[in-house]
Amino acid sequence: MSFLTSIRASRQALRTNYAITSTFHTSAVRSLKENDRHRDDLAEHYESHKQQGLKESKEGKGKWKSELASTSEEDVKADRGDFDGENVTFDEMQKKTKTYLHKQSSGKQ
Structure with missing residues (x-):
């Protein structure tokens, strides 16, 4: 029987209190936009975008602000x-993109 008591005692000795060992925690930074x-x-x-949005909504021109x-x-x-x-349709967006890239590349040369 002394063998069984030594196993029980060793198991109790191996138990760790996780509340004590894991005291350091981090959390994500709280911000509206991730970037x-x-x-x-x-x-x-x-605050400036919020005030601008409030001003526009009072004038009846309010819209969703991606900012x-x-x-x-x-x-x-x-x-x-x-x-x-x-x-805009997809074809129109393609044309706009082509003209924008053409203007951008011709301006660099």
Whole structure:
């Protein structure tokens, strides 16, 4: 029987208290946009867009501002096909992209 008591004693000695051993935790940085974490003037940036949006909504010109949305909210809006600008077809977007790239490449030369 002394063999069984030594096994029980060794098991109790091997138990660790996880609350004591894992005291250091980290959490994600809280920011509206995932890519805006390292900006110094973040509060002023958001506040200016917020005030501009409030001003536009009082004038009856209010609309959804991507500057105040998170990156995932912007992605969902794009996936749904909700665009702030004009309603453009895919072919028109291709033409605009071609002309933009042509202008950009001719300006560099």
